[in-house]
Every structure is written in C-alpha cells, then in structure tokens.
Amino acid sequence: MAHLNALVVDDSSDDAVLLLRELRRGGYDLDTRVAATRDDVRDALSRTWDLVVIDHNLPGFSGLEALALVRGSDAEVPVVFVSGTVGEEAAVAAMKAGAQDFILKDNLARFVPAVERELREAAVRRQALRADDTLQSTIDLLERTVQGAIQTLAFLAETRDPYTAGHQRRVTELAEAIAGAMGVNGERRHLIHAAGTLHDLGKTAVPTEILTKPGRLTTAEFDLIRVHPRTGYEILAGIEFPWPVADVVLQHHERLDGSGYPGGLAAPGIKLEARILAVADVVEAMSSHRPYRPALGLDQALGEIETNRGLLYDADVTDACCGLFADGFSFS
Ligand SMILES: [Fe+2]
Numbered sequence: 543m544a545h546l547n548a549l550v551v552d553d554s555s556d557d558a559v560l561l562l563r564e565l566r567r568g569g570y571d572l573d574t575r576v577a578a579t580r581d582d583v584r585d586a587l588s589r590t591w592d593l594v595v596i597d598h599n600l601p602g603f604s605g606l607e608a609l610a611l612v613r614g615s616d617a618e619v620p621v622v623f624v625s626g627t628v629g630e631e632a633a634v635a636a637m638k639a640g641a642q643d644f645i646l647k648d649n650l651a652r653f654v655p656a657v658e659r660e661l662r663e664a665a666v667r668r669q670a671l672r673a674d675d676t677l678q679s680t681i682d683l684l685e686r687t688v689q690g691a692i693q694t695l696a697f698l699a700e701t702r703d704p705y706t707a708g709h710q711r712r713v714t715e716l717a718e719a720i721a722g723a724m725g726v727n728g729e730r731r732h733l734i735h736a737a738g739t740l741h742d743l744g745k746t747a748v749p750t751e752i753l754t755k756p757g758r759l760t761t762a763e764f765d766l767i768r769v770h771p772r773t774g775y776e777i778l779a780g781i782e783f784p785w786p787v788a789d790v791v792l793q794h795h796e797r798l799d800g801s802g803y804p805g806g807l808a809a810p811g812i813k814l815e816a817r818i819l820a821v822a823d824v825v826e827a828m829s830s831h832r833p834y835r836p837a838l839g840l841d842q843a844l845g846e847i848e849t850n851r852g853l854l855y856d857a858d859v860t861d862a863c864c865g866l867f868a869d870g871f872s873f874s
Pocket residue numbers: 741742770794795823
C-alpha cells in the first residue's frame with residue numbers, strides 16, 4: 543500500500559470524507575488533514591504534502607486563493623481541484639493558476655486515476671530538478687577548478703619573479719577596465735581575466751638571474767626572455783580552458799605592424815583580447831619599476847601608446863586606455 547500525505551481543502555467534511563474514501567479505495571495508506579479556512583491552510587502548509595485536493599467553492603475564501611497559498615510554499619506538489627458544478631472558465635482559470643487537474647464530484651471515478659498520474663509526473667519533475675541541481679553543482683565545481691588552476695599557475699610564475707607578481711595582477715586590472723570601457727563583456731571578459739593573470743607564465747622557464755638582472759640585458763639574454771609567450775602558450779595549451787587562453791598569451795607581445803614577437807603577426811591575425819592585453823602590459827610595465835631601469839612614469843607610458851596608436855597598438859584600445867586614465871583610473 544502506497545503511503546500518501548494528503549491535504550484536503552474543503553469546507554464540507556462530508557465531501558472531504560468522500561474524497562479520502564476514494565483515495566483509500568484506490569490503495570493509498572493516508573496521512574491526512576482537512577483544512578476549511580485560510581488560517582487552517584496556512585497552518586497545514588508548515589509541513590510538506592504529497593498531494594493537495596482543493597474544493598473550488600469555499601465560503602469565505604476561494605479555491606484559487608487556497609491554490610496561491612499552496613504554490614507560495616510548494617511549487618511542485620500536485621494540486622487537484624474538485625467541484626460540484628463548475629463552468630469551463632473556472633476550470634481553465636484553476637489550471638492556469640497551477641492546478642494539475644479539475645474533477646467534478648459527480649465524476650469521481652476520474653479522481654484516483656488523476657491522482658495516480660499527477661503523483662507520477664510530480665516524481666518525474668522532482669527527479670529532473672535534482673538532475674538540474676547536480677548538473678549545476680558540477681558546472682560550479684568545474685568553474686572553481688578552472689579558477690584554481692589559473693591562480694595556482696599565476697602563483698607559480700610570481701614565486702620565480704617578484705616583478706611578475708604585481709605586474710600580472712595590475713595588467714589584468716587595466717585590461718579588464720579597458721574591456722569594460724570598450725563594451726567587451728561576457729565570455730571575452732573571462733578570457734581577458736584568465737590570459738591577463740597568466741600572460742607572463744612562460745617566464746618561469748627564463749633563468750631567475752636574467753629576470754632579476756639589474757642593468758641592460760645582452761641580446762642573448764633578451765632572446766631568452768622573448769621566448770616566454772611561446773613557453774606560456776605551450777604550458778597553457780595542455781589545459782582545456784573554456785576560452786582560448788593559450789592563444790591570447792601567445793599573442794600578447796605581437797604588434798599591429800608585424801614587428802612584435804614571437805609570430806611577427808600583423809593586425810588581422812591578432813585577437814582583440816591580445817591587443818587589449820598588449821596595451822595594458824606596456825602601460826603597466828613602463829609606469830612601474832623594473833630591475834634593469836627605474837619607472838618611466840605614467841605620462842611616458844601613455845605617450846608611447848598614443849605615439850604608436852594604430853601603428854603598433856590598436857587605436858580603439860589605445861583610446862579606451864587613455865580615456866580611463868583621463869577619467870582618473872589608477873592601479874589599486
Ligand atoms: Fe610578457
């Protein structure tokens with residue numbers, strides 16, 4: 543015998559008894575409550591029910607109002623309306639308001655089959671909801687895993703080179719602000735965040751003595767540094783990010799006229815995210831201190847991108863960046 547917790551909203555105890563008898567005959571072992579007033583219904587809804595049966599005509603308050611109370615506390619429980627006489631309109635209104643079925647009292651033979659069907663369908667709905675929850679928590683876990691991988695790799699790059707530490711964070715901050723000013727949003731912003739946070743990851747393969755060497759680098763030393771976008775690409779290409787992080791890292795030293803590295807790519811081949819990162823990278827690097835030179839200052843940094851606007855650096859990105867600083871942007 544199937545156990546069933548059923549709430550019956552009915553002002554007539556005779557009718558309620560009749561409905562409950564039908565359910566018992568239908569093979570249900572019942573745990574029931576009959577509620578006749580608004581307060582009764584509110585009180586009954588302090589617990590959960592497997593089924594709610596509502597008499598359409600309730601003196602003092604309406605079946606539809608009872609249904610609204612039920613739906614306010616439980617969106618999923620099957621609700622079956624029962625009525626002595628009712629027009630088609632009232633039945634349609636009840637279904638629209640969230641009732642599962644409408645049974646006439648002179649056709650109670652339909653009652654138990656309707657209850658059986660609605661209980662089955664409610665079980666299917668609950669299962670689908672549980673599956674949605676499971677899927678969502680898997681997606682959440684994946685997102686946390688991706689963010690964890692990004693932070694771990696960024697931390698790795700920073701432990702090797704103290705100048706990389708604040709640099710990657712500040713470049714990301716500026717790149718995201720530029721993207722915001724340009725109306726670049728959604729997935730592209732996630733990509734900019736990830737690529738910015740990791741853009742110098744390839745420097746982990748450069749000897750620390752070169753990264754932290756005071757004074758000018760030799761050509762051979764500089765050549766070793768110039769490999770870092772490709773090294774970063776190779777490390778990141780092995781991780782299946784939801785966005786092309788490795789490609790953007792690979793391109794962050796490319797210049798519009800093809801004079802950049804490592805690919806010597808010209809304008810059409812350089813991704814927008816990499817163009818944004820390139821400008822943010824230059825401005826942050828020039829305006830802060832490096833082992834081989836003191837800070838050149840923000841004015842000189844902005845002068846560099848303005849002078850080469852449309853030549854080395856994307857014109858829209860340059861304008862957005864200069865506009866941000868004109869509006870008072872500063873690195874936190
Ligand atoms: Fe770099």
